[in-house]
Amino acid sequence: MSTADPRHSVFPEWLRKGLDALYLGAGYLGGIFLVAIFVIMLSLSAGRPLGIDIPAGDDFTAWCMAACAFLALAHTFRSAELIRMGLVIDRLNGRARHIVEIACTAIGTVAVSYFAWYAIDMTWTSWKFNDVSQGVIAVKLWIPQMAMAVGLALLALAFADELIHVLFGGSPRYEKPPVSNDEELIERIMESGA
Structure with a gap:
């Protein structure tokens, strides 16, 4: 395994910054949809006692939830916050671990x-077929489906980005380094919200 700097990128600096900004922007957009879920749910809850009805509020909440989840995937992956099962790979070291990381990242990319x-x-x-939703408000279905398509495309890009990085000898950036002391362990636990 190469001893390349794990922060080093095989891409030009402008491209690396652009990709990272793209992942971060999608993460922020996912956060905006999370706020939209809160606002819609609060409006639905507060509106009931007042006799105010929000047409298709449940539909819009569901679409915002899907957009929130899918748009944030690439940023979550790059921030090493996706759940990762390391039962086997954590027992490997050196070249064997590097080969398994490449294989796992390639399978994930595909x-x-x-x-x-x-x-x-x-x-x-x-x-193309002008599909619309069946709810109270007819919404062209490609609009809410777009968030899923864009989110998955960005996640595929992030996986390919990481595969290239690992292939050229970099350490995976989708995993956090091992905890070195008790303070760092406590900090990670507080960051994760566990």
């Missing part, structure tokens, strides 16, 4: 790219 392809195809088909 799997996420497959889902992204079909999400984009579904969104395109909905746009």
Whole structure:
């Protein structure tokens, strides 16, 4: 395994900054949809006693929830916050671990790219056939489906980005380094919200 700096990127600095900004921007957009869920749910709860009804409020909440989840995936992956099962890989060291990291990242890239392809195809088909929702308010389905397609495409890009990084000898950036002391352990526990 190469001893390359794990922060080093094989991409030019402008591209690395652009990709990181893209992932972060999608994460912020996911956060905006999280706030939208809160506002809609609060409006639905507060409106009931006042006799105010928000048409299709449940539909909009569900679409915002999907947008929140999918748009934040790439940023969550790059921030080493996705749940990762390391039962086998954590027992490996050196070249064996590096090879398994490459294999896992390649499999993840292929799997996420497959889902992204079909999400984009579904969104395109909905746009092409002018599909609309069946709720109280007719919404063109490609609009809420777009968040899933974009989120999965960005996650596929993030996986491919990481695969290239690991292939060229970098340490995976999607995992946090081991805890070195008790204070760091406590800080990580507080950051995770556990």
